[in-house]
Amino acid sequence: MLGFKAGEVPSTAPEVGMEGNPDVFDQKAATARNSPFRVLRAAVVAFALTVLVTAVPAGSQLSEASWTDSDFATGTFSAAVIQPPLIDTCVLTPGALGLNPVVTITWRFPAGSGYSTPSNVSYAVASGGIGNVVTVLLPGANLTTTGPSSGVYTTQFKSGALTGLLGGSYGIFVQSVDGSSWVSPRASATASMGLAGANPQCVITPV
Numbered sequence: 001m002l003g004f005k006a007g008e009v010p011s012t013a014p015e016v017g018m019e020g021n022p023d024v025f026d027q028k029a030a031t032a033r034n035s036p037f038r039v040l041r042a043a044v045v046a047f048a049l050t051v052l053v054t055a056v057p058a059g060s061q062l063s064e065a066s067w068t069d070s071d072f073a074t075g076t077f078s079a080a081v082i083q084p085p086l087i088d089t090c091v092l093t094p095g096a097l098g099l100n101p102v103v104t105i106t107w108r109f110p111a112g113s114g115y116s117t118p119s120n121v122s123y124a125v126a127s128g129g130i131g132n133v134v135t136v137l138l139p140g141a142n143l144t145t146t147g148p149s150s151g152v153y154t155t156q157f158k159s160g161a162l163t164g165l166l167g168g169s170y171g172i173f174v175q176s177v178d179g180s181s182w183v184s185p186r187a188s189a190t191a192s193m194g195l196a197g198a199n200p201q202c203v204i205t206p207v
Helices: 021-032 036-055
Strands: 087-094 102-108 121-127 135-136 142-149 154-158 169-176 189-194 201-204
Touching: 087 189, 102 169, 102 189, 121 154, 154 169
Parallel strands: none
Antiparallel strands: 087 102, 087 201, 102 154, 121 135, 121 169, 142 154, 169 189, 189 201
């Protein structure tokens, strides 16, 4: 049996401990919210967002790529510059009725190059003139080179390499080839004649 002191009214409400006291709970929550760690973390997040917004250019959109670092390598690349030969003269001899044409050119390697034939030269022709399909020629029955004489070579492009020249034109090319296999631009001339070999001419392309 429970006893009470005189004049004491029993309480119908149970006692509330510290853990169940609402005022104590609110105080703990406020303390947690205002802890130095939470305040610091919030400040770091706010600073990071500010930097992100100011770092993105206007009109840009953030994507996964925005957070990906890229590595770039830089360097220099130098291509060899090979000078072309110099064509001194070009003569077209049409032969009888233009049926046996021969184009003769005299030419020189670039001064001081130390080049020599046949290893440092390439020959070619183009039916229809410069700007058409180029056919590379090798020395043989249709292509001969003699010299040098005082540094000047003489090369003949013969009829077997000039099919269709009668009444038309042919591009004539000579090119320097370096020992490293780099090549120069082609020095060129255009040979042409009319029907039956009329008006044969060969015009050197200005360098």
